[in-house]
Amino acid sequence: MRTLRFWLTLLMCVLIWLSVTSFYNASPTYISTDRTRKIDMIVKMNRGDYWNTVKLGAEAAAKEFNVKLTFKAPDSESDIDEQIAMVEDSIKQKADAIILAASSYMGLAQVVDQAAYDKIPVISVDAEVGSARVRTYVGSNSYEAGQKSAERLIQLLKGYGEIGIINFTNSSLNTQIGSAGTIDYGARDADEREKGFLNYAARYPNIDVVQISYTNSNTANAEELTRLMLLKHPKLRGIATLNETASQGAGKVIQNLGLDKIKMVAFDSSPSMLELLQDGTVQATVIQNPFSNGYLAVKYAVEALEGVDVPERVDTGTKLIDLENMLWPENQKLLFPFVR
Amino acid sequence: MKQPKAYFFPLRPQNRNGGKLRLSSKLRSIQLIITLTFTAITVLVALIVSFMLYNKFAKTAEENANLNMQQIIEQVNYNLDLYVRGMGNIFEKAEQQITTSPSIDSPLMNEKMGTLMSSREDLVSVAVFTPEGEYVVGTPGQVMRQNTQLESQSWFTTAKKTSEISYSAPHIQNLFKGHYTWVVSISKMIQYRDNGELKTGVLLIDFNFRTIDELSRQVKLGKRGYAYILDPQGNIVYHPQQQLIYAGLKYENVEPVLEYAFRSYLDESTGEKRFITVRTLEQTGWKIVGVAYYDEIVTTKRDLNQFLAWFLAVVFLCVIALSVFLSWLIASPIRKLERTVKLVGEGDLNTPINVSGAYEVEQLSKRFNLMLQRIRQLMDQIIYEQETKRKGELEVLQSQINPHFLYNTLNSVIRLAEQGKTEEVVTMIQSLSKFFRISLSKGKNIITVQEELDHIRHYLVIQSFRFKNRFRYEIKAQDEVLSYQTIKLILQPIVENSLYHGIEMMQDEGLIVITAELQDELIVIKISDNGLGMSPETLNTILSGGVKNGGGSGVGVRNVNERIGLYYGREYGLAFESELEEGTTVTIIFPAIRNDEGAAEQKEDTTKR
Numbered sequence: 004m005r006t007l008r009f010w011l012t013l014l015m016c017v018l019i020w021l022s023v024t025s026f027y028n029a030s031p032t033y034i035s036t037d038r039t040r041k042i043d044m045i046v047k048m049n050r051g052d053y054w055n056t057v058k059l060g061a062e063a064a065a066k067e068f069n070v071k072l073t074f075k076a077p078d079s080e081s082d083i084d085e086q087i088a089m090v091e092d093s094i095k096q097k098a099d100a101i102i103l104a105a106s107s108y109m110g111l112a113q114v115v116d117q118a119a120y121d122k123i124p125v126i127s128v129d130a131e132v133g134s135a136r137v138r139t140y141v142g143s144n145s146y147e148a149g150q151k152s153a154e155r156l157i158q159l160l161k162g163y164g165e166i167g168i169i170n171f172t173n174s175s176l177n178t179q180i181g182s183a184g185t186i187d188y189g190a191r192d193a194d195e196r197e198k199g200f201l202n203y204a205a206r207y208p209n210i211d212v213v214q215i216s217y218t219n220s221n222t223a224n225a226e227e228l229t230r231l232m233l234l235k236h237p238k239l240r241g242i243a244t245l246n247e248t249a250s251q252g253a254g255k256v257i258q259n260l261g262l263d264k265i266k267m268v269a270f271d272s273s274p275s276m277l278e279l280l281q282d283g284t285v286q287a288t289v290i291q292n293p294f295s296n297g298y299l300a301v302k303y304a305v306e307a308l309e310g311v312d313v314p315e316r317v318d319t320g321t322k323l324i325d326l327e328n329m330l331w332p333e334n335q336k337l338l339f340p341f342v343r
Numbered sequence: 344m345k346q347p348k349a350y351f352f353p354l355r356p357q358n359r360n361g362g363k364l365r366l367s368s369k370l371r372s373i374q375l376i377i378t379l380t381f382t383a384i385t386v387l388v389a390l391i392v393s394f395m396l397y398n399k400f401a402k403t404a405e406e407n408a409n410l411n412m413q414q415i416i417e418q419v420n421y422n423l424d425l426y427v428r429g430m431g432n433i434f435e436k437a438e439q440q441i442t443t444s445p446s447i448d449s450p451l452m453n454e455k456m457g458t459l460m461s462s463r464e465d466l467v468s469v470a471v472f473t474p475e476g477e478y479v480v481g482t483p484g485q486v487m488r489q490n491t492q493l494e495s496q497s498w499f500t501t502a503k504k505t506s507e508i509s510y511s512a513p514h515i516q517n518l519f520k521g522h523y524t525w526v527v528s529i530s531k532m533i534q535y536r537d538n539g540e541l542k543t544g545v546l547l548i549d550f551n552f553r554t555i556d557e558l559s560r561q562v563k564l565g566k567r568g569y570a571y572i573l574d575p576q577g578n579i580v581y582h583p584q585q586q587l588i589y590a591g592l593k594y595e596n597v598e599p600v601l602e603y604a605f606r607s608y609l610d611e612s613t614g615e616k617r618f619i620t621v622r623t624l625e626q627t628g629w630k631i632v633g634v635a636y637y638d639e640i641v642t643t644k645r646d647l648n649q650f651l652a653w654f655l656a657v658v659f660l661c662v663i664a665l666s667v668f669l670s671w672l673i674a675s676p677i678r679k680l681e682r683t684v685k686l687v688g689e690g691d692l693n694t695p696i697n698v699s700g701a702y703e704v705e706q707l708s709k710r711f712n713l714m715l716q717r718i719r720q721l722m723d724q725i726i727y728e729q730e731t732k733r734k735g736e737l738e739v740l741q742s743q744i745n746p747h748f749l750y751n752t753l754n755s756v757i758r759l760a761e762q763g764k765t766e767e768v769v770t771m772i773q774s775l776s777k778f779f780r781i782s783l784s785k786g787k788n789i790i791t792v793q794e795e796l797d798h799i800r801h802y803l804v805i806q807s808f809r810f811k812n813r814f815r816y817e818i819k820a821q822d823e824v825l826s827y828q829t830i831k832l833i834l835q836p837i838v839e840n841s842l843y844h845g846i847e848m849m850q851d852e853g854l855i856v857i858t859a860e861l862q863d864e865l866i867v868i869k870i871s872d873n874g875l876g877m878s879p880e881t882l883n884t885i886l887s888g889g890v891k892n893g894g895g896s897g898v899g900v901r902n903v904n905e906r907i908g909l910y911y912g913r914e915y916g917l918a919f920e921s922e923l924e925e926g927t928t929v930t931i932i933f934p935a936i937r938n939d940e941g942a943a944e945q946k947e948d949t950t951k952r
Contacts, residue, residue: 008375012663019386019659063587274523281517282489295590326490332578335515336589339523 043093046104049076052273053247060297068305080220083110090114100304105132108191124307128300130192143291145192148321149199159266163209164240169249225252247271254279292319377670385662416633420622467549485519498528510627512578565639575628676700774804793825799834814853845874873926
């Protein structure tokens with residue numbers, strides 16, 4: 004009798020509870036933002052319009068998903084040790100997730116493994132890192148970007164002439180210092196762009212890439228390198244720059260020298276670059292989607308923390324912008340961040 | 344003790360394989376029925392009430408939220424309307440200044456342009472262009488860029504097409520050196536004088552998004568809700584996540600919005616329920632669209648949900664607890680009563696029933712107790728009566744052959760024989776013989792009044808020999824009385840009493856009068872003597888058995904009384920009247936029953952109390 008009543012009561016309670024809980028609708032489909040997540044974003048450099056736009060995107064996502072975003076970056080894109088120290092610091096601070104734009108493909112690999120070992124998901128943005136433990140890569144296809152740049156420059160040069168490339172954080176630079184020999188210590192995106200460019204240019208026998216210079220991501224240095232290159236190769240017909248600072252430096256030199264005969268394809272879309280594009284100093288620029296990169300990196304970090312499956316690779320795309328298409332409404336939207 | 348065992352054994356196997364039967368009887372218990380029905384009804388009522396309340400509140404909340412949102416959007420619409428009107432006013436003022444100015448490139452004109460620019464923070468640039476796209480005049484200090492492609496820009500082409508003021512979609516201002524800014528352009532074909540010559544040109548005023556942003560940012564539609572502005576072509580003029588949309592990271596479903604100028608509806612295209620409210624600005628055709636998340640603006644609904652859930656849970660628990668307790672309160676005394684009654688049923692009549700609880704149950708238990716008490720009383724009485732009856736019968740049986748009386752009588756006969764009084768001896772022996780015959784009367788208990796009177800007459804004859812005629816006796820009986828029946832040997836003990844206690848000690852001659860008559864269906868037999876009489880004390884104790892008459896036939900007066908009581912009922916029996924030195928009258932009263940109905944009457948009498 005007692006047990007029977009007990010079971011009946013229990014059954015009734017369960018029924019009541021079910022009917023009560025059925026009032027609630029199922030859990031919402033959007034990502035829960037009740038809990039504040041701590042996400043550290045470590046990029047290559049704390050200056051430059053490109054990284055600012057990445058930061059803007061990240062902040063937009065942070066606001067949307069209730070993330071406490073810590074933005075960290077060394078002073079220079081080539082300061083690998085500083086970046087490693089920053090990641091280590093983030094691991095120590097027990098960040099919920101780390102978003103990393105690695106300055107060195109291999110140099111950051113170990114510390115990323117360390118983070119993964121501590122169960123901190125790592126999201127790669129812009130530049131990949133040589134670790135299998137990275138949850139996802141958000142960024143553009145650098146090889147393709149390099150090819151686009153080469154395609155346009157060669158088209159501008161009508162298929163012949165000498166070309167100089169100004170790239171950044173290069174493996175050979177590091178191998179001189181480091182002891183690792185053949186190990187790739189450069190930034191992955193820089194390598195890939197260069198590879199893409201050279202592979203495309205190799206199709207044209209009349210195109211001669213005469214020099215590749217590497218800047219340590221500072222405009223003055225890039226200007227200096229451009230000047231040196233122009234001095235060294237007076238017959239130079241085209242310059243391709245493979246990142247923002249290199250583009251700014253080279254653009255400035257060409258503008259100042261009024262060298263109309265030199266065609267230039269730049270990289271990224273800083274406002275100063277767009278002005279150069281509009282006044283004809285630079286003929287084209289390959290742009291990425293820094294805002295999307297920042298935004299998506301944070302979004303996927305949050306999703307990874309929520310246990311949602313995130314895609315392994317997210318290509319945010321690249322686009323070639325020239326004077327003609329820069330004012331197309333859809334390009335306007337990409338080129339000029341709607342900043343308030 | 345045997346009975347419960349016999350009852351238990353057949354039940355056991357039934358218990359083992361008849362679980363269902365057991366369950367059903369358990370299910371029929373008062374406690375369970377009360378608990379279940381009480382809970383079910385309360386729960387049902389609570390559910391219905393809360394469901395109705397929920398629906399009502401939810402509907403109101405939804406309506407309120409919707410209304411509230413519409414009001415907010417109305418407000419934004421109103422503010423934006425004012426702002427756009429303001430922009431129009433500025434444009435008209437600028438136009439007026441330019442058209443009325445005698446020469447477009449005069450310093451005064453320049454100054455006026457400068458004042459206009461500094462008057463508003465949201466003004467980016469003012470400029471006049473020729474229809475061919477040549478820069479004529481503008482804000483002082485601004486330098487045109489190269490490759491502006493202004494001839495193909497929408498503000499320029501629409502201005503050339505219509506004579507009205509036109510508002511452009513947001514675009515990048517790339518005309519002048521400095522920053523690239525997102526602007527909304529207002530343009531119109533105007534007329535101006537250049538060195539006295541009347542020319543037409545396009546006046547352009549660019550506004551940045553500062554004010555629009557401010558106005559729209561104030562909109563609070565829940566945590567995630569927002570408002571955005573569309574131009575008539577579907578371009579987003581303003582959106583809180585404008586850059587996300589521009590970068591293609593977010594998507595706003597504008598198609599259903601574009602079809603209506605004034606509308607509120609529930610949109611589920613994104614998978615989430617959203618309230619969309621659309622209002623349109625008159626001048627620009629811009630649409631202000633408010634988006635509110637359904638589950639957010641109806642937070643009251645969710646709060647209500649939560650509250651109701653908890654409320655119901657608590658109510659249900661309380662109701663269950665209460666009904667279990669209540670049913671226990673009602674059922675437990677009944678069950679206790681049942682157990683006690685079962686004990687009583689098993690034969691333990693002394694089981695006390697002290698069940699407290701509900702008034703009815705208490706009363707039931709009290710009544711049951713009284714009933715038990717009465718049963719016990721009756722059983723005691725029956726036992727007592729049976730005993731007395733048996734004892735009385737035994738005594739009667741004894742008195743039928745009383746050795747002492749026989750011995751006394753035979754002594755008297757011997758004495759008479761010795762004296763040679765043959766006649767008296769014969770009379771005596773005759774009387775004795777008849778006396779015994781009636782005494783025995785074939786073992787019957789019931790005889791006729793005639794026989795009883797004969798019996799006492801024989802007794803008196805015998806006694807008169809013994810008392811040597813010291814007393815006289817008279818027996819008077821109505822004729823109709825004689826055929827009625829009576830239990831036997833009721834007169835003899837009384838007469839014996841009169842003789843031994845009343846007359847024996849007397850000096851004078853004694854007199855015993857026996858009358859028998861019928862009064863109102865009752866037979867009344869009176870035995871009076873003129874003997875010593877009795878004191879009231881003796882009189883009182885005589886029937887309660889205090890006085891034991893030594894000797895005599897041994898059948899006591901009390902025995903007579905009880906026998907009459909047992910046979911005919913307690914209201915019948917003996918009555919004594921006595922006065923010292925005067926005599927005693929004993930009245931015997933019992934119902935008149937005819938001889939022929941004797942057998943039936945007798946049976947009934949034994950069952951009667």
